[in-house]
Amino acid sequence: MSDAEHKIDVYLNEVRSLLRGMGEEQSREIIAELRSHIVERASAGGPLTSANVDAAVATLGSAQQLASEYVTDELLARAEVQRSPFRILDSLFGWASISVAGFVVTITSIVGYFLGGLFVLVAISKPLHPADAGLWALRESTGDLELSVRLGFGTPPINGHELLGWWIVPLGLVIGCGLVVFTTRFALWCVRMYRRSRLLPRRD
Amino acid sequence: MTAIYLVLQCINVTDSILPNSSAAEKWEVQLRKGCLELAILAALWGGRLYGLEILRTLEHESDLIVPEGTIYPLLSRLKALALVESEWVESEGGHPRKYYSITDAGRQRAREMAAIWARFSSSMSRLLAPLAEAK
Numbered sequence: 605m606s607d608a609e610h611k612i613d614v615y616l617n618e619v620r621s622l623l624r625g626m627g628e629e630q631s632r633e634i635i636a637e638l639r640s641h642i643v644e645r646a647s648a649g650g651p652l653t654s655a656n657v658d659a660a661v662a663t664l665g666s667a668q669q670l671a672s673e674y675v676t677d678e679l680l681a682r683a684e685v686q687r688s689p690f691r692i693l694d695s696l697f698g699w700a701s702i703s704v705a706g707f708v709v710t711i712t713s714i715v716g717y718f719l720g721g722l723f724v725l726v727a728i729s730k731p732l733h734p735a736d737a738g739l740w741a742l743r744e745s746t747g748d749l750e751l752s753v754r755l756g757f758g759t760p761p762i763n764g765h766e767l768l769g770w771w772i773v774p775l776g777l778v779i780g781c782g783l784v785v786f787t788t789r790f791a792l793w794c795v796r797m798y799r800r801s802r803l804l805p806r807r808d
Numbered sequence: 809m810t811a812i813y814l815v816l817q818c819i820n821v822t823d824s825i826l827p828n829s830s831a832a833e834k835w836e837v838q839l840r841k842g843c844l845e846l847a848i849l850a851a852l853w854g855g856r857l858y859g860l861e862i863l864r865t866l867e868h869e870s871d872l873i874v875p876e877g878t879i880y881p882l883l884s885r886l887k888a889l890a891l892v893e894s895e896w897v898e899s900e901g902g903h904p905r906k907y908y909s910i911t912d913a914g915r916q917r918a919r920e921m922a923a924i925w926a927r928f929s930s931s932m933s934r935l936l937a938p939l940a941e942a943k
Contacts, residue, residue, distance in 0.1 A: 640906060676879075682888070
């Protein structure tokens, strides 16, 4: 294997390792297309040399940047077909592992989906555990008041009282579903912002 | 939320990295970003092209110079949306090329976008006519 071919392999292996959350077939297709591009670019002005490969790779950007664009574009394509929180989180995990922005957006989305799911769960649990499930205000030993969402497991706490009663059912469903929808929109907005910042067509 | 805002602002700093970019140039970049998807579909309207050919077509026909690392993820997304399809063809040089062609759904999307573009462009031209006369 020549030095030029070795450089192509090193770059593409790095890109492949960062394409997390994508299927094996899709990753293989992406790598094959990038290899074709690099070879074509690098051999356009003559033989395939190490310097030409370096120049061709430089126009594609760093492996991390390139993989990040694939992962976020994949997320947007998925979201356009189906806005499932699970699918969005699956793609976000891939983005989080290669980008600081992806990490922040993923953590925020996890918190948003968790809280949304919690409110929906407590609304569902209320009819099953009417005495315990709900939003509780608990008095701690230090005298501080603490809010607690209880799903109905265990015994009702003696040092607190329930705040919303049966109102937790409609409110929990509305707030929970609202949080899930808001989190999805927020995550997609962040991804679109990121992608727009990467697209810099210009006129020389 | 403040941390997220700061991170996103840092991401957007990329926009300001453009050399000697004035406010008008930044606005032009935003404008070009918005029409990139339509430009790619339009480039494929006449027949199949591979990645580098699409880049050259955009450059020659529309002055759109797209970073090479950006075009492939974008084509991948258009393919996932079934707006384009692809096939591998062996080139004369011996290496395979991935050719893209526009699908029926892609043609429909391009027509819709082109109609919106024409309507918007026409109304903006009317609005901007006094500015041109004032020169």
